[in-house]
Amino acid sequence: HKDLLDVSQLSKPEVMAIFETAGRFQELQERPVKKVPTLKGRSVVLFFAEPSTRTKTSFDVAGKRLSADTFSLAKSSSSLTKGESLKDTALTLQAMAPDAIVIRHWCSGAARFMADRLDCSVINAGDGRHAHPTQALLDSFTLHQEWGDVAGKTILILGDIAHSRVARSNVILLTRLGAKVRLCGPRTLLPPALKTWPVKVYSDLNEAVKGVDAVMCLRLQLERQKDGLLPDLREYSRTFGLGARHLELANPDVRIMHPGPMNRGVEISSELADSAGSLVLDQVASGVVVRMALLFLYMTRKGEE
């Protein structure tokens, strides 16, 4: 593929090839000198029209570890603030002949819009509520490293599903890899089209968490809730916040995940976020090597040779 727009375009063997490449890059992380010349002379634009800590920094680190030149463009410092359209932004970036553009944008479909207009690879770093493929890949990679295989495991995705591109991409990828996925959250924060999703839906967290192998907590996306559906935070935390008491019902080796940024004390207790079963920082570390693998595979189109 030229572009990575969502995980739905990836077959299981393609996902395994990404994991295999990420696993090889993981060995580099142990070395005192982590940089290799693999992408020397190639350039990556990091175009982030929404805030990001993990995704932007890890793409930047990933590109630099592979010796690519990385250039950042943020909404606040770009001509988007002067009213320039996404199309003109795309064509302007294209004229500088980068080898890849990593884009985050508040509009669902923005990554496809860019991909349809650009010759270089476009990697979706999160578009509106639609998709966050690199997050889903790093989440599954983290679980794959823990368990060897996610097939047959049960994973609960908990919280604000309606606004979550992370939930959408994870449901697609985890089920493609053979995992069973449960969703739990308040009815107002479940998407309308849920009936077509290959998941079990729960409204009671105590039921949802029974026997699960991992819980993926999601952030309440307050910035996307302009429709008066915003729950009372204390009530939300009491009903849907993950705490130590819930884990007594789960598999004894249950893993705790969160894509970040976390609202500690809202969707997850601080105690669990920092617990031995927490994979939150492993997810961040996986983010670097998975994104190294993606830059390598998409910028050299190795899978197509």
Ligand code: CP
């Ligand atoms: N998980 C994630 O996308 O985090 P950032 O918004 O910090 O990139």
